[in-house]
Amino acid sequence: QSALTQPASVSGSPGQSITISCTGTSGDVGNYNYVSWYQQHPGKAPKLMIYDVSNRPSGVSDRFSGSKSGNTASLTISGLQAEDEADYYCNSYTNSDTLVFGGGTKLTVL
Amino acid sequence: VQLVESGGGLVQPGGSLRLSCTGSGFTFSNHPINWVRQAPGKGLEWVSYISSRSEAIKYAGSVRGRFTISRDNAKNSVHLQMNSLRDEDAAVYYCTRDSVAYAMDVWGQGTTVTVSS
Numbered sequence: 001q002s003a004l005t006q007p008a009s010v011s012g013s014p015g016q017s018i019t020i021s022c023t024g025t026s027g028d029v030g031n032y033n034y035v036s037w038y039q040q041h042p043g044k045a046p047k048l049m050i051y052d053v054s055n056r057p058s059g060v061s062d063r064f065s066g067s068k069s070g071n072t073a074s075l076t077i078s079g080l081q082a083e084d085e086a087d088y089y090c091n092s093y094t095n096s097d098t099l100v101f102g103g104g105t106k107l108t109v110l
Numbered sequence: 111v112q113l114v115e116s117g118g119g120l121v122q123p124g125g126s127l128r129l130s131c132t133g134s135g136f137t138f139s140n141h142p143i144n145w146v147r148q149a150p151g152k153g154l155e156w157v158s159y160i161s162s163r164s165e166a167i168k169y170a171g172s173v174r175g176r177f178t179i180s181r182d183n184a185k186n187s188v189h190l191q192m193n194s195l196r197d198e199d200a201a202v203y204y205c206t207r208d209s210v211a212y213a214m215d216v217w218g219q220g221t222t223v224t225v226s227s
Contacts, residue, residue, distance in 0.1 A: 001170070003153070034213075036212065036213050040154075045220060046146075046154065046204075046214075047217070048213060048215045051209070051210060051215075052210065052211075052213065057215055089153060091156070091212070093211075093212050097168055098156065098170060098171075099144070099156040099159065099168075099212060101155060104153040104154070
């Protein structure tokens with residue numbers, strides 16, 4: 001199972017909005033709503049930010065939102081803050097009955 | 111609510127290691143558990159999954175046939191037996207809890223596996 005495709009890096013200024021894409025295939029992202037997003041700060045364990053494409057766990061800021069169109073899922077962060085600077089990973093269930101992560105995206109807040 | 115991994119260490123190529131994950135603060139037997147690893151400077155890689163009562167077990171292709179996941183709900187623990195270890199298995203190994211299907215809402219702090227002669 002190949003990793004989902006994410007941009008290596010994105011950047012934005014405080015207060016702006018950014019979107020991170022996650023492209024898979026009809027065998028994973030395109031066929032299932034089991035897409036989740038994780039935030040990882042350096043040296044820390046990842047944190048669940050979005051699950052089931054667009055649901056936010058309790059305690060996650062509503063500045064984080066998720067969506068999907070076809071084989072591509074997206075994570076949008078609005079009102080960018082310095083603390084949002086981190087690595088972000090998408091994850092999807094696949095038709096091989098496995099899970100697959102994206103390669104990760106480094107978000108820089110300028 | 112927490113997960114704590116243990117068992118990491120230095121092992122030679124071809125060797126074996128058994129990782130453990132112990133949960134506390136929640137009803138452990140209600141939740142599937144995954145293992146996810148991260149090689150130094152690299153991204154996350156899903157490794158294995160075990161359902162709440164061990165009725166479903168899944169593996170990534172890169173470890174199938176070499177790794178075995180199991181759980182003991184009486185001891186709130188999940189284990190990952192890793193055999194025939196390769197250089198590319200070196201990573202921080204995290205255990206994670208599924209809240210709803212395939213959403214990993216609790217992560218341990220990770221345990222480091224080093225494969226080197």
